Amino acid sequence: MFYYLIDLLGTVAFAISGVMVAMNKRLDPFGIFIIGFVTALGGGTIRDVLLGISPVTWLINTTYMFVVIGTVILAIIFRSKLKYFNLSLFLFDTIGIGLYTVVGVEKGVAAGLHPIMCIALGTISACFGGVLRDILCNEIPVIFRKEIYATACILGGVSYFILTLFDIKSNIVFAIPIIVVIVVRLLAVKYKLELPTVYKK
Amino acid sequence: MFYYLIDLLGTVAFAISGVMVAMNKRLDPFGIFIIGFVTALGGGTIRDVLLGISPVTWLINTTYMFVVIGTVILAIIFRSKLKYFNLSLFLFDTIGIGLYTVVGVEKGVAAGLHPIMCIALGTISACFGGVLRDILCNEIPVIFRKEIYATACILGGVSYFILTLFDIKSNIVFAIPIIVVIVVRLLAVKYKLELPTVYKK
């Protein structure tokens, strides 16, 4: 129940991030809704398709659709006020990618996959909604240029499997990696850490 | 049989719309074929993948592939004459999205999904071929900027579920929403209706 609430807050934060990018591109309300939807649910959709989980989660659980519709409508109406929520949105988003990472990792574990594949699925769940958002808006995905976002997810996934080596309760194994993702990302943002770009000399 | 014919006419119209965009980008014949193919069958492919219908429809029913191949070849050969068919193509395309919408809705119903998800699947079937076309041609999808196209599909889908509330024969429940999509789109084009773009002030 608690995690479900975090999940929905993450969905709200992701949808708003999509709405903001879409408004910068001066799209119409339908376009803004699609970008919000894809940002919020695209990562989990790719994860489900790769795993062969069908119909994909958001087709079965209608809550996500209603949350995205409500978020997009409110974000459009109060678009001039969104800047006052920047900090809250950043926190929701950070908590959201933490949770999405662990949910993705656990779906991989449930499918009997190798840990590195579970970490890949967790990172895809958390990050590829934003990748699809940027592709639809005709931009090179921002996480390919500002790397700490995905690195935080990878480190969270690694911590998950380190914890499973010990005799630890499953809800702690679930919670700690979320905290790892959040802490890494907060530190990265606070200290403006990013990996240098690499190009051929 | 009648609907199958409409389906194939819609496929032809979608493929030609892809060919025309691809020729504007000065692609080669292979690129033009792929864009035509993706425009015609991409929406239904995404719908099938989300639902877990596999292999996807066009892999099983070879007619679509042959229709697209034939359409692309003829469209390339007679490319200087395409302008004389603008009205026919617009009508085929409009009838096509009406039909694709209802086919998508009914696939969702068959999978036991919530009406809002069925409407989403219908809209995806009708509109996302064009979205993929625009992504492959490195453009922001046109339906995110000229919204009445997708709105017509959504209204058609809504009308489908309104009709199911009454004791109406299934072929009428199938036909009326197609007419709704067509009428909405024709009115939108005739009166140049489009929603304003939204951006942050």
Place this chain on the structure above:
Amino acid sequence: MFYYLIDLLGTVAFAISGVMVAMNKRLDPFGIFIIGFVTALGGGTIRDVLLGISPVTWLINTTYMFVVIGTVILAIIFRSKLKYFNLSLFLFDTIGIGLYTVVGVEKGVAAGLHPIMCIALGTISACFGGVLRDILCNEIPVIFRKEIYATACILGGVSYFILTLFDIKSNIVFAIPIIVVIVVRLLAVKYKLELPTVYKK
């Protein structure tokens, strides 16, 4: 075993082609890795999703992931030396698309599909990793403008089905189309063959 080695060499060549495009876009190491991964494994992933093979191949067989990780790290470290390997990479890549084509064709045959669909799947396996690479890097896919790449795969696929008409051993039916793809592509590059672009006059 021999084919598996070719497969991995093809994966290496595809991954490096992704790394080189990504470095031209000045991405960070995570972005470079994702582009390398998608270039190497994206075509097979689309093929698996269209066929409904799940989880997709690279989630099950971890070798691909480790090969891509190793390739990307080495390619980044030795990026100033990559130009000395241009010929080897071109050869690996050419052998790779030959093999990927035939693997894709045989997966279609195994699913009981029509030959034209098997050829489509083979071509998708070989070519769509590069398509995804170019979309992620915000370019119109290069194979839509320089066509002989995909044409070689299609001709290889056609030769496969011509060979099955005769009473020929299965490993020869497997090997000859690979050679067809390689020869067509080498001739096309040697004689600078490409189809003219097509546009509306």
